[in-house]
Amino acid sequence: MKQVNKHIDKHGVGHVTLRPEDDQDMWHLYNLIQQGDLVRGPAVRRVQSVSATGSTDSQRVRLNLTLQVSSVLFSAGDGEGAAASNDPSSSSTATSTASLHISGRVTSENPHVRMGAHHTLDVETNRDIRIEKDPVSGSQHVWDSVSLGVVEQSIVPGRGAEVAAVVCGEGQAVFCLLSEHMTVIANRLKVNVPRKASGSQHDAGLNKFYSAVYDGITRHVPYQTPELKAIVVASPGWVRDAVVDYVQAEATKRGNKALATALRTKLVKVHVNSPHVHSLMEVLKNPQIAAQLNETKFAREGMALDKFFKMLGSDELRAWYGPDHVSFAVDRAAVGTLLISDELFRASDPGLRKKYVAMVEAVQQKGGEAVIFSSMHESGQRIAQPTHRNRRDSDISSRRRGRRSRGGSVQW
Structure with missing residues (x-):
């Protein structure tokens, strides 16, 4: 911009x-x-x-x-x-x-x-x-x-996609680009792979799938741009290894030196439990990815949300959610980290928006951290459902200071 x-x-x-x-x-x-x-x-x-x-x-x-x-x-x-x-x-x-x-x-x-x-x-x-x-x-x-x-x-220059992720399973793949504020699904791929019992047909189907993944990477992954920090290939089971081996061999065979170099320097293989977009949260939790992306906004969002859920499970009295509880904690300068969705700032009611803005400013003025989650990232969508006990009000969270303080994480 x-x-x-x-x-x-x-x-x-x-x-x-x-x-x-x-x-x-x-x-x-x-x-x-x-x-x-x-x-x-x-x-x-x-x-x-x-x-x-x-x-x-x-x-x-x-x-x-x-x-x-x-x-x-x-x-x-x-x-x-x-x-x-x-x-x-x-x-x-x-x-x-x-x-x-x-x-x-x-x-x-x-x-x-x-x-x-x-x-x-x-x-x-x-x-x-x-x-x-x-x-x-x-x-x-x-x-x-x-x-x-x-x-x-x-208006900060040079804000491109920082992570390209290919989340795949046998015969299907999703190409995603993660930038500071958005997760863009660049393409979805599905290729029919016959059962193993079919023998040569199964192998032919896999080769067709691997070739389609290679074409998808060359078309949808900006592997030559300097802003891209990692190319992630994630899948359950063995699929990611087979895909990576094929893509690397094909890049060498076709003389695509730029892609071969990018795969050598930026490629990360990650295990996930399912070949779907929501598995990106598992990708961001991977220690290797977290180390590479520790300065990016969406990585900080993911880590903050993970800490909130861990605190909610281990020390519930320090993790609060819901409008009344968060306001109570903010008024008493007891919030160490406030997690809030950007959806709240799109409220048509100006009084409601002013309330959320004042909450963020109060936390920051008192030495706390306010993390504004993008609803276009998986973490921003998860913050809307922090717990099964309160699905109605769930877009704001806060972890409170102090070992014995009564609050800590809230979602609206």
């Missing part, structure tokens, strides 16, 4: 103009834009004109519109066949497949669109989007510490 300009006063009123470049930037915009905000961006509108003879003509016109937001819809696009770029100089690790749609009523005068008309902006990469938060203009929100933090995180 590029920040084109920014003007925000001390009260949090003002605007920021941003230029999204990839899927992760679309996710950041989704977390920034709220109901009532004024958003200005490029749009395509079909305009009808009537000639002097009474005939009508319809044409599509590209123009800039300002909307007062009524709803925002984000779709990750779950990468059905999206191809990753292996150009080291590329700032994006994959073709943008996410979509962001901003609906609202037009608030600025335009020769082609009347004031108050309803329109939906389809946000495009490399097109400027201006977001204004001003209560005077009708927005119920201002630029608080959380939203400003999202802006600062989004």
Whole structure:
């Protein structure tokens, strides 16, 4: 994401103009834009004109519109066949497949669109989007510490996929790209492998599967980009070993030196219990992966959540969840680590959002740590279900200080 300009006063009123470049930037915009905000961006509108003879003509016109937001819809696009770029100089690790749609009523005068008309902006990469938060203009929100933090995180250069994971079983594989704020499913692969009793047909099916995995890695894994820290091949049983042996041999056979080097320096084989996407949590817990990724945001999220669950099992009085218990702990400066989902900051009720923002600021001001989980990662989805005893309120957690303190982990 590029920040084109920014003007925000001390009260949090003002605007920021941003230029999204990839899927992760679309996710950041989704977390920034709220109901009532004024958003200005490029749009395509079909305009009808009537000639002097009474005939009508319809044409599509590209123009800039300002909307007062009524709803925002984000779709990750779950990468059905999206191809990753292996150009080291590329700032994006994959073709943008996410979509962001901003609906609202037009608030600025335009020769082609009347004031108050309803329109939906389809946000495009490399097109400027201006977001204004001003209560005077009708927005119920201002630029608080959380939203400003999202802006600062989004404009850090060089944020590509840090881990590529191929989670596979016999005849099936899922290609995932893990970046700081998102887990993108780049592709799903399924190949029919006959039973072993079929003999040569079974071997032929396996070879077809291994070849498809090789093609998937060359197409969906950005193995030449410097941001990529690890290429993980995970599976139950023996599948990962067979896949790795085939891919390494095939890279050498085809003379793909870049892939062969990446496999030699970045490859990690991990055992998981099932060949499905949720096994990524097992991957991140692997000591070898944790050592390589200890500075990344999603690794810190995974470790914090793991500590919470361990504390919940071993010392329940120090691990609390639920809005009332967390607020109680925060008010008494008893929270060492607060775990909270970014979904809470998308609340349409400004009072509710202010409550969550104040909670994060209070913990940080009193020396605690606030970990904001991305709901686009597996850990962010798990934080919504910390325990079977409370499935309704589960997006916020905190571990409390002190050996004998009464609280510690909460989820809302």
